[in-house]
Amino acid sequence: CHPGWNDAGEGATAPEARVHFPVARFIMEAGVKLGMRSIPIATACTIYPKFFCETIVDAFDPYLIAMSSIYLAGKVEEQHLWAHDIINVSDRYFNPSSEPLELDSRLWELRDSIVQCELLMLRVLRFQISFQHPHKYLLHYLVSLKNWLNCHSWQRTPVAVTAWALLRDSYHGGLCLRFQAQHIAVVVLYLALQVYGVEVPAEVEAEKLWWQAFSDDLTKPIIDNIVSDLIQIYTIDTEIP
Numbered sequence: 001c002h003p004g005w006n007d008a009g010e011g012a013t014a015p016e017a018r019v020h021f022p023v024a025r026f027i028m029e030a031g032v033k034l035g036m037r038s039i040p041i042a043t044a045c046t047i048y049p050k051f052f053c054e055t056i057v058d059a060f061d062p063y064l065i066a067m068s069s070i071y072l073a074g075k076v077e078e079q080h081l082w083a084h085d086i087i088n089v090s091d092r093y094f095n096p097s098s099e100p101l102e103l104d105s106r107l108w109e110l111r112d113s114i115v116q117c118e119l120l121m122l123r124v125l126r127f128q129i130s131f132q133h134p135h136k137y138l139l140h141y142l143v144s145l146k147n148w149l150n151c152h153s154w155q156r157t158p159v160a161v162t163a164w165a166l167l168r169d170s171y172h173g174g175l176c177l178r179f180q181a182q183h184i185a186v187v188v189l190y191l192a193l194q195v196y197g198v199e200v201p202a203e204v205e206a207e208k209l210w211w212q213a214f215s216d217d218l219t220k221p222i223i224d225n226i227v228s229d230l231i232q233i234y235t236i237d238t239e240i241p
Helices: 015-033 038-054 062-076 083-094 105-124 135-148 151-156 159-170 181-196 210-214 220-239
Strands: none
Touching: 015 038, 015 062, 015 083, 015 220, 038 062, 038 105, 038 135, 062 083, 062 105, 083 105, 135 159, 135 181, 135 210, 159 181, 159 220, 181 210, 181 220
16 A cells, blocks of 8 residues: 555654545545445545555545545445536535536536546556445444443443444544454444443453454454554544644
8 A cells, every 4th residue: 555545644744644634534524415325435435545555646636536436436335426416515515605516518527527537546446446344343243242231331331432433533544455344343342442441241251352252363463553543543633624
């Protein structure tokens, strides 16, 4: 993967980190306004950094790549979006007080740009645009954990809400390209439990730690790396307007 993604957290001064973070935020916000489900948004947020792992940021307009990522993700995840809807939502994102764009030559030129960019991205990515996301794993792990914990512990702490929020935020930094989906799912849950000081019952007596029961090949160094990357995302968030 291109260094701009691997090393994004080594200080928000890294130029590519400062470019990619707000673009990832744009993809998420535009996706929500377009009514996209969480998986298509996650796919768009994965296609975007994967493209820049294969290219250099100076060669392309990141926001055009982002719009094309949204368009392509809609097709991959069978939630087809109209290109002109993506253009209008994007225009409103950058110009909140603007009226919807007229159906004139400019809009058709933008639409053609998105379609041509989509074809370019497919070639660059060698049509490898299907991804395994952590969402289904996290859902399964949350159900299992809820059964392990007592009702009071579960109800008084927003562990599930926090874990989902951490997972969503992980897509700001391309973690999905560097770590297994199962590992990311376990670690956002691990971090959510840590935040609220919730202990898993019988963990001391158990032969395995609870997170090892969920994923046999997960190790403490991998957990530390994912947590570190998540912390770096939040650090960049505080330094970019």
